[in-house]
Amino acid sequence: MQIFDDLCSRPTGASLATLSESLGVPKSSLLNLLRGLLASNHLTFVDGLYQLGPEAYGMASAIIAARRFLSFADLARPIMRRLVDTTQETAVLAVMSGDKKSAIYVEKIESPTALRFTATVGDSRPLLWSAVGRVLLAFQIDHWLNEYMRTVKMVKHTPVSEIRRARLREILEEVRRTHVAVTADQGTMNVSGFAAPIFDSSGTLVAAVGLAAPTDRSKTRVAEFSAIAHDAGLEISRLMGYRPFVADTGPRRRQPAKTRQPAPRQG
Numbered sequence: 001m002q003i004f005d006d007l008c009s010r011p012t013g014a015s016l017a018t019l020s021e022s023l024g025v026p027k028s029s030l031l032n033l034l035r036g037l038l039a040s041n042h043l044t045f046v047d048g049l050y051q052l053g054p055e056a057y058g059m060a061s062a063i064i065a066a067r068r069f070l071s072f073a074d075l076a077r078p079i080m081r082r083l084v085d086t087t088q089e090t091a092v093l094a095v096m097s098g099d100k101k102s103a104i105y106v107e108k109i110e111s112p113t114a115l116r117f118t119a120t121v122g123d124s125r126p127l128l129w130s131a132v133g134r135v136l137l138a139f140q141i142d143h144w145l146n147e148y149m150r151t152v153k154m155v156k157h158t159p160v161s162e163i164r165r166a167r168l169r170e171i172l173e174e175v176r177r178t179h180v181a182v183t184a185d186q187g188t189m190n191v192s193g194f195a196a197p198i199f200d201s202s203g204t205l206v207a208a209v210g211l212a213a214p215t216d217r218s219k220t221r222v223a224e225f226s227a228i229a230h231d232a233g234l235e236i237s238r239l240m241g242y243r244p245f246v247a248d249t250g251p252r253r254r255q256p257a258k259t260r261q262p263a264p265r266q267g
Contacts, residue, residue, distance in 0.1 A: 003033065003043075004056060008243040013049030073107040075239045076198075076209060079232050080109045087221075087228060089213035090117045094125065094132035094195075095206070100148075102126060103133040103208070117191055117212035128168055129157050129186040131193030131229075135208035138175035139197055145172070158189045179233065180226045181208075184215050192218045194225040196233025201241030209233050 002023050007014060016034070020027045034050060037043040041055040073093060080091040093107035102124040110116055127133035137145065154163035162168055175181045183193045195210030209232050211225050218225060 003030075003037065003050075004052070005243075007043075007050065007052050010051075013046065013051035015049055019050065072207070072240075076107060076207075076236050077109070079235055079239075080107065080209065083209075083211060083228060083232055084109050084111060087211055087213070087225060088113055089211050089218070089225070090119065091232075092119055092132060092210050092212055094136065094208050094210065096127075096136045097124060103130055103136055106207070111213070115214055115217075117214065119212070126155070126157065126187050128152065129155075129161055129183065131181040131183045131195035131212075132208040132210045134172060134175050134181040134183065135195045135197050135210075136205070138172045138181070139205040157187045158185050160185050162186065178230075180230045181210075182222060182226055184219070190215045192222075194218075194222075194229040196229045196231075197237070198233050198240065199237045199242040201243070203242065203244070206240065207236075209236055 003019065006019060006022050014022070016027055016031060019025075019034075020030050023030065034043060037053070038045055038050075041053045042059070043056065044051050044053040076093050080093065083089075083091040088111055090111045091109045092105050094103040094105050097104050103126075105119050105121055105123045105125070108119045108121060110118060125133055127137050137148070140148070149165055149169055154165070155161070156163060162171070171181075179196055181193070181195045185191065186193075191212060192215045193210055193212050195208045197205050198207040198209055200206050209229065211229055213225070
């Protein structure tokens with residue numbers, strides 16, 4: 001399965017040496033596996049490079065067909081439950097509204113604590129002043145985002161809401177770079193948010209997953225919650241089929257199970 005996963009990121013294929021280094025498997029052991037996969041047509045061998053074969057694509061199509069019986073929220077829910085168990089805070093899943101003016105919650109699992117952020121599926125949040133909203137904005141195409149930032153009305157939802165357009169654009173660029181959005185008291189006083197993007201198999205943004213917590217309780221855990229949200233977005237994206245392509249045939253360094261990104265500055 002690691003061979004398939006590695007080759008998903010290499011549309012042009014990979015050599016035995018590249019696969020051996022990327023997977024951390026000796027060439028001799030790996031070669032026996034590759035021969036079996038070639039014999040079953042799960043792989044092909046062209047010009048010295050191993051590529052996914054017809055049986056691998058057939059299996060992928062069958063898996064996708066089976067997944068159609070699951071909703072997007074069904075895929076995300078186990079990871080969201082783990083977020084709540086780990087942090088004891090509320091986990092939310094949000095998508096862009098049809099008019100592209102707000103973020104809409106499509107799933108939520110609330111914190112078990114008495115003092116917690118509460119949400120209802122179908123609730124909307126402001127794009128510029130919520131963590132999930134900033135994620136949904138940050139990965140829009142540039143010309144649409146430029147027009148949105150030029151025309152959107154700046155609203156002071158709280159005394160500390162950021163309403164400087166230039167600063168908000170800097171924050172969105174930082175979200176695009178780090179894949180994490182952090183807010184504190186921006187949409188609602190004493191509520192902080194931590195969110196990350198979810199991409200589908202084509203690399204298109206489809207949703208944002210996040211944590212919402214009382215600011216007083218989360219302000220000492222900003223780096224931790226940022227990293228946890230980032231990892232959740234990456235994990236759900238992988239369930240959606242997201243695999244960033246590797247342009248060359250050099251070894252792809254395998255990432256640790258829990259990738260850490262620097263915590264962005266709060267906006």
